Amino acid sequence: MTNKTFTLLAFLALSGACMAQNRVEKELSSWQFSRNGDAWQPVTVPHDWAIKGPFDKQWDRQFLGITQDGQRTPIWHTGRSGGLPWLGRGEYRTTINIRNLDARTELYFDGAMSEPVVYVNGTEAGRWAYGYNAFRIDITPYLKRGDNEILVKLNNLEESSRWYPGAGLYRPVTLITTNKTYIDPWQTYFRTLSVSQQGAEIAVNAQTKGLRENDKLKTHIILKDKDGRTVAQNTVENDAKGDVATTLNIKNPQLWSPEHPYLYTLQICVKRGSKTLDATSQQVGIRTIAITKEHGFQLNGITRKFKGVCLHHDLGPLGAAANKAAMIRQIRIMKDMGVDAIRTAHNMPSQMQMQVCDSMGMMVMAESFDAWKEPKVKNGYNRFYDEWWRKDLTNLILGHRNHPSIVMWSIGNEIPEQANQQGTERAKAMVKFCHSLDSTRTVTCGVDNPEGSVNCGFYAATDVPGFNYRVFLYEKLIDKLPQGFLLGSETSSAVSSRGVYKFPVEEKNMATYDDGQCSSYDVEKVSWGSYPDEDFAKQDDLPYSIGQFVWTGIDYIGEPTPYYSYWPSRSSYFAPVDLAGLPKDRYYLYRSVWNTSSPTLHLLPHWTWHGREGKVTPVYCYTSYPEAELFVNGKSQGRIKKNKASKLDRYRLRWNNVVYEPGELKVVAYDEKGDEVAQQTIHTAGAPHALKIEVDKQQLANDGKDLLYYTISMVDKDGNLCPDANDLLLFEVSGAARFKAVCNGDATSLEPFHLPNMHLFHGKLVVTVQSNGMKGQVHLTVKAPKLGFGARHTL
Numbered sequence: 184m185t186n187k188t189f190t191l192l193a194f195l196a197l198s199g200a201c202m203a204q205n206r207v208e209k210e211l212s213s214w215q216f217s218r219n220g221d222a223w224q225p226v227t228v229p230h231d232w233a234i235k236g237p238f239d240k241q242w243d244r245q246f247l248g249i250t251q252d253g254q255r256t257p258i259w260h261t262g263r264s265g266g267l268p269w270l271g272r273g274e275y276r277t278t279i280n281i282r283n284l285d286a287r288t289e290l291y292f293d294g295a296m297s298e299p300v301v302y303v304n305g306t307e308a309g310r311w312a313y314g315y316n317a318f319r320i321d322i323t324p325y326l327k328r329g330d331n332e333i334l335v336k337l338n339n340l341e342e343s344s345r346w347y348p349g350a351g352l353y354r355p356v357t358l359i360t361t362n363k364t365y366i367d368p369w370q371t372y373f374r375t376l377s378v379s380q381q382g383a384e385i386a387v388n389a390q391t392k393g394l395r396e397n398d399k400l401k402t403h404i405i406l407k408d409k410d411g412r413t414v415a416q417n418t419v420e421n422d423a424k425g426d427v428a429t430t431l432n433i434k435n436p437q438l439w440s441p442e443h444p445y446l447y448t449l450q451i452c453v454k455r456g457s458k459t460l461d462a463t464s465q466q467v468g469i470r471t472i473a474i475t476k477e478h479g480f481q482l483n484g485i486t487r488k489f490k491g492v493c494l495h496h497d498l499g500p501l502g503a504a505a506n507k508a509a510m511i512r513q514i515r516i517m518k519d520m521g522v523d524a525i526r527t528a529h530n531m532p533s534q535m536q537m538q539v540c541d542s543m544g545m546m547v548m549a550e551s552f553d554a555w556k557e558p559k560v561k562n563g564y565n566r567f568y569d570e571w572w573r574k575d576l577t578n579l580i581l582g583h584r585n586h587p588s589i590v591m592w593s594i595g596n597e598i599p600e601q602a603n604q605q606g607t608e609r610a611k612a613m614v615k616f617c618h619s620l621d622s623t624r625t626v627t628c629g630v631d632n633p634e635g636s637v638n639c640g641f642y643a644a645t646d647v648p649g650f651n652y653r654v655f656l657y658e659k660l661i662d663k664l665p666q667g668f669l670l671g672s673e674t675s676s677a678v679s680s681r682g683v684y685k686f687p688v689e690e691k692n693m694a695t696y697d698d699g700q701c702s703s704y705d706v707e708k709v710s711w712g713s714y715p716d717e718d719f720a721k722q723d724d725l726p727y728s729i730g731q732f733v734w735t736g737i738d739y740i741g742e743p744t745p746y747y748s749y750w751p752s753r754s755s756y757f758a759p760v761d762l763a764g765l766p767k768d769r770y771y772l773y774r775s776v777w778n779t780s781s782p783t784l785h786l787l788p789h790w791t792w793h794g795r796e797g798k799v800t801p802v803y804c805y806t807s808y809p810e811a812e813l814f815v816n817g818k819s820q821g822r823i824k825k826n827k828a829s830k831l832d833r834y835r836l837r838w839n840n841v842v843y844e845p846g847e848l849k850v851v852a853y854d855e856k857g858d859e860v861a862q863q864t865i866h867t868a869g870a871p872h873a874l875k876i877e878v879d880k881q882q883l884a885n886d887g888k889d890l891l892y893y894t895i896s897m898v899d900k901d902g903n904l905c906p907d908a909n910d911l912l913l914f915e916v917s918g919a920a921r922f923k924a925v926c927n928g929d930a931t932s933l934e935p936f937h938l939p940n941m942h943l944f945h946g947k948l949v950v951t952v953q954s955n956g957m958k959g960q961v962h963l964t965v966k967a968p969k970l971g972f973g974a975r976h977t978l
Contacts, residue, residue, distance in 0.1 A: 205286070205362045206461055210355050211333075214277045223276070232351040233269035234502025238933040240750040242266050243341050245560070251597060251631060252744070253710055262753040265347030265740040267502075269296075275335045275352050281326050286360050287393065290320045293354035293533050295337060296503065302334040312567040314339075314348065315496075315530035316575050317582050319369075343562040345553065346495060346741035347754075349503020354533050364393040364400075365461045366453055369581040373449055373467045374623050376430070378483065383436040383469050385415070391425035391453045391461070398455065402427045405450040406467075408437070414447070421453070438483045439468030439587040441523040444544030446587070466541060468587025474625055474647060476667030480729040482546070482590070488722055489546070489730025490777045491524035492517060492758075493673060495739035496533070499762045500924035500936035500951065502740070508890035509951075510539045512879060516760060517736050518543065520770055521777025526672065526732040529553040529596040529629075531579050540588035547586070548627070548672075548732065550593035551579055555609055557599035573616060580620040592617050593672070595628045597651055602635025610644035629672040631711070637663045647729075652676065652711050654721050661727055671721070671731030676712030678745065678756040679703045681767040681928050682906055682945025684788040688801045688839070690714075690831075693745040699752045699931040701745075703768045703787065704803065706831070709744055715769065716834050719776055733773070738762040743930055754930045761928030763949040764892065771805040776834055783807045784861045789906040790848040791868040800843035804836040808852040808860060813838050816846040822853075869899035871908055874965050874974040881978065883920060887956035890923065893976065895965055897946045908946040914939040915964040916952050918977075923953040 216226040226232075240261040248254035281288065290301065290308075297314030300307060303325035311318040325331075339350055370390035377384045387404050394400070400421040408414050415431035437445035445468065452462035473481045480487060494517075498509040517525065524546035527536070532549055540547050555572070558565040576594070583589055594613045600606030614626045625646035630636045633648075633656050642648040648664050649672030650657065657669060678701040685694075685702035692710045694701065701707050708714060718731050738758040746752040754762050759770040771785035785805045792800060802820070804811050812822035820841055826832040845867040852861040879892040897908035916922040916939075924936045927944035934941050941948055952961065966973035 205360075206365070206463065207360045209358045211277055211279070211358050214275045214352065216351070217274045219271050219273070226275075228275070228352045228356055229354055229504040229506070230275075230351050231349045231353050231502035231504040232273050233267045233349065234500070234504070235937045236267055236935045238266045238751065238753055238935075239268070240266055242268050243270055243344075245342055251711070254747075259748050261748055261750045262743045262746070263346070263741060264344050266751075266753040267347060267740070269348060269350040270339050270341050273337045273351050275337075277333050278330050279333060279358060280330055281328060283360075284326065284328055285363065286323075287321065287363050287365055288323050288326060289359045289361075290322055290333070291317070291357040291359055292319075292352070293317045293356070293505070293535070294531070295335065295352050295354070296339060296348055296350050297343070298338050300336045302332075302336070304331055305334075312571050313531075313564065313575050316578050317354075317531070317534065318578060340562040342560045344741075345560060346739060347497055347503070349497060353503040354505045355535070362393070362460045364391060364395070364398070364453070364455070366390070366451055366463050367392050368463050368465065371449070371451060371463065371465070371585065373585045375469050375471050378436065378438065378469070378471055382432055382434045385431040385433060385469065386428070387431060387449070388426070388428045389451050390427070391421055394421075394423075394425050400425070400453055400455055400460070402451060402453045404429055404431070406431055406433065407448045407450065409446060409448075411448075433469065436469045439470040439541075439544075440482055441518075441544040441546060444468070444542060446541060449585075465585060466538070467585055468541065470587050472590050472624065474668065474729065476727075479668060479726070487523075487730075488728065489524045489670070489732065490522055491526060491546075491548070491730060491732035492522050492736030493526045493528035493732050493734050494736050495528060496530060496536075497740050499737070499740075499764060500926040505533050505535050506888065506890060507535050507539065508888065510536050511543065512764060512890075512892060513737060514539055514543045514545050516764060516766075518545065519778065519781075520736075520759065520774045521779070522736065522773075524548065524590070524730070524732065525736065526550060526593065528673070528735065531575075532583070534582070537583055537586045537588055541586050545588055546590045547588045548591045548593050549579065549583060549589050550596060550629075551576060552595045553597075555595060555598050555600060555606070557606075559599060572613065576613065576616055577620065580617060584621045584624075590624065591647065592621070592624055592626045593628060593649070594626055594645075596673075597629055597631045601628070601630050601641050602632045602639055604639055607640045607644050610641055614645055627670060627672060631673075633660055649673075652713060654713050654717055657721055657725060657728065668727045668729050670729050671718060673734045674713065674718040674731040675708070675715050676734045676744075676757055677705060677708045677715055677769065679705055679707065679767050679769055680756060680930065681761045681765055682789070682947075686798075686800070695745055695749065699746055699749050701756045704801070705769045705772060714831065715772055716831055719834050720830075733759075736760065737764065738928070738930070746930075751931045751933045753933070756930060762930070763926035763928040763947075765894070765928050765947055765949060768803075768805065772835065775805045775807045778807070782861060784850065784852050784863050786848060786850050786863050786865055789868075789904070790843075790845075790865045791906050792843050792845075795843045796845070798843055799839075800841055802838045802841045802848065804850050806836065806852055809855055810853040810857070811836050812851045812853075813841070814847075814849040814851070815841060815844060866901065866903050868903040868905045869901070871897050871905045871910070871967075871970055872900040873898055873972065874912070874967060875902070876963065876965065876974050876976040878976065878978060883954050883961055883978065885919060885954055885956055885958045887954050889954040891920065891952050891961065891978065893950040893952070893963055895943070895948050895950060895974075897943055897967075904946045906946050908943045910967050910970060911940060911942050912948065913966045913968060914950050917962045919955060919957045919959040920952040920961040921955045923951040925950045
């Protein structure tokens with residue numbers, strides 16, 4: 184095939200409206216990095232300079248009293264921001280080659296931690312303040328023909344974060360080259376006006392910049408389905424400012440939803456006469472959203488309640504460095520739990536994360552700030568608020584408003600001024616500003632002082648009253664909310680450690696133990712929190728509750744509550760999934776209520792208790808079925824039903840007086856008719872005999888970025904998990920991949936994630952390997968040196 188023929192086919196594939204374009208977008212992944220002026224070393228961006236550690240309680244040790252946590256006097260917080268070396272200065276440099284000085288060249292940073300200053304050939308080209316925000320810099324004036332050096336300087340201050348923020352160029356950096364007359368993608372605005380039996384009406388705005396005097400331009404707007412067929416198009420003349428606006432009508436539209444995440448492709452190209460100046464393409468979705476007192480939250484005209492979780496931005500052992508495969512795994516785990524929405528707590532999301540949510544079907548509350556003008560930490564966002572909040576919200580909303588997954592904006596989380604008039608006025612200004620940039624979505628703010636926010640008008644200033652915890656105030660305050668509905672913007676804060684069970688089993692607030700763990704019986708929480716069961720009940724029983732976002736979906740680095748000063752403890756206990764991505768027992772409690780497409784039947788605890796013979800060892804069952812019978816070695820412990828009148832028995836089945844004896848634990852589940860429908864059996868484990876290897880998918884892309892996650896389990900000769908195994912394992916990876924990281928989910932482990940060895944935590948850990956860009960098989964070898972055996976997996 185000749186080049187001319189290929190160009191013609193590309194022209195036809197673009198629907199005939201736009202010829203080959205001048206826009207080139209290249210991700211800059213190869214950089215040199217220097218830490219605090221040390222020697223330069225090659226790194227691949229996205230890059231988190233701190234995740235390799237070592238862990239040390241001296242890093243960002245904070246002496247303060249967290250009033251929101253009930254701390255009236257200051258104490259030392261050792262692991263609050265993760266105990267990793269993210270503080271200080273870092274520099275990144277790379278070289279780009281420029282041949283055409285007549286082009287326009289831009290750098291797009293999807294986030295840089297933090298306070299980045301960008302230099303081109305030694306001259307400052309631009310800077311940004313907020314490490315979580317995307318920003319763009321036109322570097323055209325600073326370029327020369329040939330090689331050009333890009334240098335980025337970053338600085339992370341102590342006490343500038345309440346969790347592990349990561350460090351460095353932790354999200355992609357893209358070099359964008361266009362014609363001097365070009366389309367601004369952030370000024371493209373795609374929104375669904377209406378959906379009916381006749382079809383969907385879509386509004387599209389676009390803007391071309393860099394116009395000549397008296398320029399005559401035309402913009403072609405084309406919408407294609409997933410098979411590349413054009414479903415609507417229009418051609419509009421640009422006005423004197425370069426703007427265009429049009430409506431498109433689509434017959435038989437495929438609507439986007441979590442259950443059906445259908446995406447269209449929006450193509451826009453601008454021409455001067457017959458010459459194409461620029462063309463852009465982005466995926467979009469057709470869907471309607473609304474929140475009203477009468478109908479609650481509606482997606483595509485159907486009322487539903489958010490089954491949401493909050494997610495911090497770190498990716499466990501990968502740190503803050505963005506990786507698409509890791510994000511896909513996170514969303515897959517959450518969707519299997521029954522989750523249909525995430526809140527990007529407490530910061531602005533990456534483009535990569537929103538693209539994953541678009542394609543996989545996950546609704547999103549995109550959050551912006553953890554503080555405004557009044558500080559939470561000494562060097563927080565309060566330093567920037569007055570000068571930067573408009574700039575930051577502009578970049579958040581313009582950069583993300585075409586993602587169908589985003590259904591709500593959040594302007595803040597537990598803002599200190601939420602209960603005074605200054606906070607109310609700031610909220611009013613910020614909500615109004617958000618509406619000026621996006622008229623289709625509501626705006627909320629997470630509030631942890633609901634009574635104060637009602638009294639000062641703060642709630643009235645937002646579109647959606649967000650309650651962080653305080654479920655006991657829902658009924659009391661609903662009549663004082665002008666909106667007539669409320670959202671559990673942050674709920675639960677139950678705490679647990681995977682595979683850890685504490686006796687006697689008692690409901691506890693802020694319980695701590697000598698081992699730095701929390702009980703997985705799911706009866707422990709923080710003082711301001713609630714049990715999942717309490718939030719389920721409010722969501723189910725109160726028609727004005729539009730849903731909830733659980734704190735959190737997956738454990739994250741930092742905030743090891745309730746272990747403020749305990750060391751070692753460097754990551755959270757809040758989530759139903761641990762830092763390695765392994766489900767805790769609580770995962771199945773949520774799944775049993777939220778996942779309505781697949782049944783759940785899960786027993787806890789494990790049944791290997793050497794030394795507990797004859798002692799009371801309660802057994803819980805998390806199941807979507809209403810009734811079950813429990814057996815120990817064939818002897819019935821009783822057949823019970825869920826009890827709506829009991830706080831902890833409405834959504835769980837509990838046998839609180841079971842006496843432990845080794846052998847077999849079995850549960851038989853029954854449906855609403857009383858028919859047996861499922862059973863699960865757990866056996867007392869014998870001595871460790873083998874290592875079991877499971878992989879999360881069966882194919883690895885040879886792109887140098889894709890990941891495989893291997894779950895390693897210690898089992899006995901019959902394949903039963905050895906629940907207390909803590910053996911040291913060694914890992915070797917060969918073939919088309921390389922070792923990337925390992926994590927066992929233990930919040931008290933100080934073992935580095937990046938070295939190919941780690942101890943099991945309650946019988947399990949997860950090894951991550953990454954494509955090395957080659958084709959072929961991937962080989963993982965795992966060894967348990969003290970036990971004298973291992974295992975090998977080939978993909």
